[in-house]
Amino acid sequence: MRHVLAAATLAVSATACVSTATPDTEPKGVVVDPISWGPCTDIVRPDGEPPARQEPGVRCGKLTVPLDYDNPDLGTIDLALIKIAATDQSRRLGSLVFNFGGPGGSGVDTLAQAAKMFDTLRTRYDLVSFDPRGVDRSSGVRCGSNADMDAYVELNTLPPTQKTREAGRAANQRFAELCKRDASRLLPYIGTGNTARDMDRLRAALGDAKLNYLGMSYGTQLGAVYATKYPNKVGRVVLDAPLDPSVTFRQRTLAQTRGFQQAYESFLKDCVKEGCELGDTVKAADANVMRLMYKLVDKPLRVGNRRLTQGLASTGLAAALYSEGAWPFLETALAQADKGRGDALIYLADSYTGRSKDGTYTTQMSSFPAITCVDSAERPDEGELTRTWKEAIKISPLFGSEGAGGICTSWPVAGNNEARKVNAKGSAPILVVGGKGDPATPYQWAPSLTRQLGNATLLTYEGQGHGSYSSGNKCIQSMVNSFLLKGKVPNQDVACAAA
Structure with missing residues (x-):
């Protein structure tokens, strides 16, 4: 695995714009330091x-x-x-x-x-x-402590209601404040x-x-x-x-929501074709996966000293959709979670969020918005965020609820x-x-x-x-x-x- x-x-997330900027040239007089290689x-x-x-x-x-x-x-x-x-x-x-x-x-x-x-x-x-x-x-x-990151990635994205969405927005705002505090330079x-x-x-x-x-x-x-x-x-x-x-924020969100939903459906079809632990038909398998997700909203599974929330389970599911080779493992992970064992889904989620066994994180979850938000001057207002969210959950309640967070709206520095x-x-x-x-x-x-x-x-x-x-x-x-x-x-x- x-x-x-x-x-x-090799992946852990578009009318053409033509640049009118003059291409950079190698600055005269700049001496590039040699690289010192070692173990x-x-x-x-x-x-x-x-x-x-x-x-x-x-x-x-x-x-x-x-x-x-x-x-x-x-x-x-x-x-x-x-x-x-x-x-x-x-x-x-x-x-x-x-x-x-x-x-x-x-x-x-x-x-x-x-x-x-x-x-x-x-x-x-x-x-x-x-x-x-x-x-x-x-x-x-790095933004906040490892405990702060645990709380951030555990957040549920279902059900696709205004209350859940507001909780996500508040979490994004808090995360952006931590980034400003810890990495403003x-x-x-x-x-x-x-x-x-x-x-x-x-x-x-x-x-x-x-x-x-x-x-x-x-x-x-x-x-x-x-x-x-x-x-x-x-x-x-x-x-x-x-x-x-x-692409704009809205275009990117809707395209990726559609892409993950289509990959999820392809996974289910392949699973049923090969004999699926999740259900005998695509419809039954999907219903069982969604039943599991909603069960985790109210009753997260204990995994050692951690808990598998719906938010982490959805992240683990999405992580496995990046590679067709991970689909058999995903089937097993979902089936085990339905029986009360959440360690495989947590393993998949951790592979995406960059969490190690000792509870520390790579900078993946902090570096992603830091780069993404500087790379665009677009800052969607509340009306645009709401319209995008409503369109996205029509495509996929499971993936659409995650894609329309709009963290760049809260970001502490301007983009270009x-x-x-x-x-x-x-x-x-x-x-x-x-x-x-x-x-x-x-x-x-x-x-x-x-x-x-x-x-x-x-x-x-x-x-x-x-x-x-x-x-x-x-x-x-x-x-x-x-x-x-x-x-x-x-x-x-x-x-x-x-x-």
Whole structure:
């Protein structure tokens, strides 16, 4: 199950806007500090435990960058890095930089966990990733205590009533206040625009003339912003499970609610087809799942010194929908919870929220809003929040109640639209990969981002799950590998069927 969740984290959540900004150029006179590589001492596995041993060729380091590129006098922050050396150094092409999504996911931990998946690419690339600014080891944003985070993620989202929604709004307001109290120095500088600048410093420090890059989920927005700022520095870039940066809050909420509901229905159909513990028909299985969720609203299950609330159960369910490989485990987890055992669903929820066995959290749940809210100037008012919520719960009471929280309305710093406007015309060709059954980044965002970039080719995966390369589909992996290793761009409108 750890390996399934490691693959799923290559995910733990769009009319085209054309940028009129002048692309950034490498500042004259700026000396990029060399990276000092050494042993990795704090890598963790998906279950929160440290690895048994350090694999040969894996090194960690740090890169110092300005907190504010426009005002260097404000000081610097250190970015945590990981590098896994190419196995065929005589044919090495350079570095391949990864961002696995979030926003707010640790690139250091995820690459260490999932490196085997990229063995083919590793033959000729040093695999490199980093914790972006505001994430974990890179001055990670933390809001409140572990107990505060427990209370926040345990909050119920059912029933879909105004009272439940108001409780969610109050929790968001409290969370935003904690972030202001604990991370006010960092919050204005956490956005994707600055992370793209960091990534160009990383490219230079690695000694690469061009950036070769594989971005997944949020990593596609980061890659698109980088290509917009530095079109002449783009090497071979793949954007898998793409976000559409131009969507509004309402559009994003409704699309993702629909995507998770469709993935949930696909899970139920597959479950029934294979002989389902949850029910003999899709309708019966759905009714039993919803009955469980409502039971947990009033009677959470004890799991050690914790409790499985409906909020945590829904989070665990959603986490497993990111990867089709996790569906059998999800079936078992739901069936066990119905019989009074909630440990499997809590395990799934913890994999999403970044909670370790000792009760500590990664910065995932804090870094996500810190980055998301800086990346948009949109601050929906109460009328827009209410209309969006009502539309979302019509699509899915289970997932719609979660998606319309609007935490950015309460966020303590203003956002800007720098990361919502992309146009990479003039760069080298970019490969966009979209999945038809992706719950978190619905497929329609893939052709939309392709159009906005202006020089990209779309590769379509007909299967399920968030992220096409991580699905293990041989057709997708072959085309992506061929592009990254040989520079071979697939034909337009090419698609790969599910295995």
